[in-house]
Amino acid sequence: MTQAVRHNAVLGRTAFAVLALCSTLAAGPAGAQQTPNAASPTVDVQALGSVKVTGQRTRPIDPSAIVAAKNKVLSAQFASSCGFMGGYSAADDDVTLAYLRSFGSLDAELSDLAPDDSTGAAPAPTANAAVPDMPTTPSVACAATDRRFAAGRNWIARKDKSLQQAFDAYEAGNYVEARARFEEGWKKLGYEEAAMMLGRLHLLGLGTPASTPKAIDWLNEVINARYHPVNDRLRYDPKKPDQINTRIEATLLLARVHLGGQGTQRNPEAALRLWRKALDFGFEPANTLIGQAYVSGVGTAPDGPKAVEALTAAAAAGHVPAMLLLGQLYHHQVPKQPSGVPLDLEKAGAYYGAASRAGNLEATYAYGRMLDLGEGTPRAPEKAFVFYKEAAVKGHADAQNALATFFYSGEVVPQNHATARQLFQAAARSRQPDAMFNLAVMLAQGQGGDKDLAAAYAWCSLAKGLGNEQAATALPAIAAKLSPDEKARAEAMLKPAPKKS
Numbered sequence: 001m002t003q004a005v006r007h008n009a010v011l012g013r014t015a016f017a018v019l020a021l022c023s024t025l026a027a028g029p030a031g032a033q034q035t036p037n038a039a040s041p042t043v044d045v046q047a048l049g050s051v052k053v054t055g056q057r058t059r060p061i062d063p064s065a066i067v068a069a070k071n072k073v074l075s076a077q078f079a080s081s082c083g084f085m086g087g088y089s090a091a092d093d094d095v096t097l098a099y100l101r102s103f104g105s106l107d108a109e110l111s112d113l114a115p116d117d118s119t120g121a122a123p124a125p126t127a128n129a130a131v132p133d134m135p136t137t138p139s140v141a142c143a144a145t146d147r148r149f150a151a152g153r154n155w156i157a158r159k160d161k162s163l164q165q166a167f168d169a170y171e172a173g174n175y176v177e178a179r180a181r182f183e184e185g186w187k188k189l190g191y192e193e194a195a196m197m198l199g200r201l202h203l204l205g206l207g208t209p210a211s212t213p214k215a216i217d218w219l220n221e222v223i224n225a226r227y228h229p230v231n232d233r234l235r236y237d238p239k240k241p242d243q244i245n246t247r248i249e250a251t252l253l254l255a256r257v258h259l260g261g262q263g264t265q266r267n268p269e270a271a272l273r274l275w276r277k278a279l280d281f282g283f284e285p286a287n288t289l290i291g292q293a294y295v296s297g298v299g300t301a302p303d304g305p306k307a308v309e310a311l312t313a314a315a316a317a318g319h320v321p322a323m324l325l326l327g328q329l330y331h332h333q334v335p336k337q338p339s340g341v342p343l344d345l346e347k348a349g350a351y352y353g354a355a356s357r358a359g360n361l362e363a364t365y366a367y368g369r370m371l372d373l374g375e376g377t378p379r380a381p382e383k384a385f386v387f388y389k390e391a392a393v394k395g396h397a398d399a400q401n402a403l404a405t406f407f408y409s410g411e412v413v414p415q416n417h418a419t420a421r422q423l424f425q426a427a428a429r430s431r432q433p434d435a436m437f438n439l440a441v442m443l444a445q446g447q448g449g450d451k452d453l454a455a456a457y458a459w460c461s462l463a464k465g466l467g468n469e470q471a472a473t474a475l476p477a478i479a480a481k482l483s484p485d486e487k488a489r490a491e492a493m494l495k496p497a498p499k500k501s
Helices: 003-011 018-026 063-073 091-098 104-110 144-159 162-171 175-189 192-204 212-223 246-260 268-280 286-296 304-316 320-331 345-357 361-373 381-392 397-409 417-429 433-445 453-465 469-480 484-494
Strands: none
Touching (some): 212 246, 320 345, 345 361, 381 397, 433 453, 433 469
């Protein structure tokens, strides 16, 4: 093996070199098993735009959420209550999170615009400081008339069933009735939850003709409602990164509308302003979106230092996607690397490691790859193997492909072509192009299982279609060895399955 090929073998764990395959095919059936060489890596960097932040709500509707909504309306911080009610309970903020479920139809419609995080638990927050207690007495003096109004309002709230009826109708798919009851609740008591749902109904055209302008008006009712900077601010919990309150939900949804231009002119600048507002409301993952905007130039000019500043704050609060993005920025592994962020492999490894410990598979693979290549640290393939395995067993295709090369070559673990072939096949089924080509090599040579030139040709064709250069070179050599029957079977494999009527 030449020095250049050896260097590529260290870098790669991606695709085997083509020369050995071509020479083997030209000579006829494979003889002794050959150790693969690897080509330069194909880095599958997670696109920044795929980082999502959405609210998670529970189903069915918790009755306590309706009580919380009423208590919020009547809390002593509002002048209209005039101290009629007792003090505001901070616990009310949390129980309102259960008032409705996630709405799949809207998420499917805007999934490519909304910021989803499914990274699981994260380290404890370090950036949230304790806040002082605030007085619960209203700032506006109350006359006898005001107190009579507050008493009447209290009586209405305690007897009112419009919000519960509205959610019941929505769950039953009776959107016309739901809209009427939400409107009733809003007119009676100004429930923010009712305005939020009316915004969704108008946006999706449920129970009413779709109208983005009306949806925007309703969402702004929530966003611009009275706001107590302490009691109404979300207590962000990095162990539950998807939790949001009604105000933040409306803010994120309106940002999605402006970002995608659904029924209105696209306005990334407005989306960025709304993400900043969501941050003011206590939603720490909004800093990830702001940092992402500075990386990608969404609503602002690209700015590396500002991206790092926002992402660092989000990471300090425990948001795992921010840790991953910081690792990629310092590693210079983003599609369009913004200027002003120096290459810092030590920081990249630290952020990858933190995100990996929090359960992020992309970070686990990236950290293993740094150990495999010796980036910022002495090369440690035995440690890289551990990280690859952790991500591979959870379905990460790049990690499965990387792990397979260890079993193919016998590095770190005993050589086992059957296991290598199984891992390549798992990654290939997830559309990993290097694994497709690697599997084609093993099928063509009968390594780790039966020889199958037809399947080798099919997988090699798919790898070529996804841009694998080695596959493009090897494909003619495989085609030359196909019998007419094998060629027909290969073509049948490549035909798309007929659509079910």
